[in-house]
Amino acid sequence: MINKYVIRGVLITLFFGLVHFVLIPVHVPRPSFIPGFAPPPDMWPRVVSLLGMGIGLFSIATAVMESRQATGKIAPVPWQLQLRAETLLRLALVAAVFAGFAWMLPRLGFLGSAILLALATFSLTGGFRYRLLATLLALMLPVLLQLFFANVMYTPFPAGSWDVLPALR
Incomplete structure (x- = not known):
């Protein structure tokens, strides 16, 4: 069942996925040689974006599990988001x-x-x-x-x- 919490989780996951797969490779240069055990410049942005995608996926999973319990706490919303x-x-x-x-x-x-x-x-x-x-x-x-x-x-x-x-x- 699609509700506002599932949509929110999907939007969070898509945002951090866009950052991870599109923005970081384009805008964070990665040198060909990195001395010693120094992390590459794109390591921390990738870690943060992966954590953000994990939070989004966790949000989707919890929203789906709560909506299946049919407690009535989560009301479904139509596809047109009412902001x-x-x-x-x-x-x-x-x-x-x-x-x-x-x-x-x-x-x-x-x-x-x-x-x-x-x-x-x-x-x-x-x-x-x-x-x-x-x-x-x-x-x-x-x-x-x-x-x-x-x-x-x-x-x-x-x-x-x-x-x-x-x-x-």
Whole structure:
């Protein structure tokens, strides 16, 4: 049974499939020789896109299993998607958040931009009961990612012209 949750999973899978199979091979150059055990430049984008496709497939599977239970919680929708104003507003906010991240990256650097991106992303998910946890995760995950790449992988992230946290490099 096709419902809005199955369609959402299909769209997520198609988006990350497009990124993995079309955009990464075209826009991320892969050198013919990579010294030592250094990962190629397209490794992390491919990992993220494969994880996104896995999330989409998992979403499809759970939506199909829940619709087969016939609990009445998941109502089927027609093929013409009925977009609500809230959905369009949330989509516009997500686009604005990512545009803001792209604008802030050269100014704040990776760390500051990633913290603000995580805060905005967590607030857009609507989990307002867990504000403290979301704030801690938004602060800690980018810092841990920065420390891991700077100290273990020896791969610095962009600093930015307004970078206020150079001590983590």
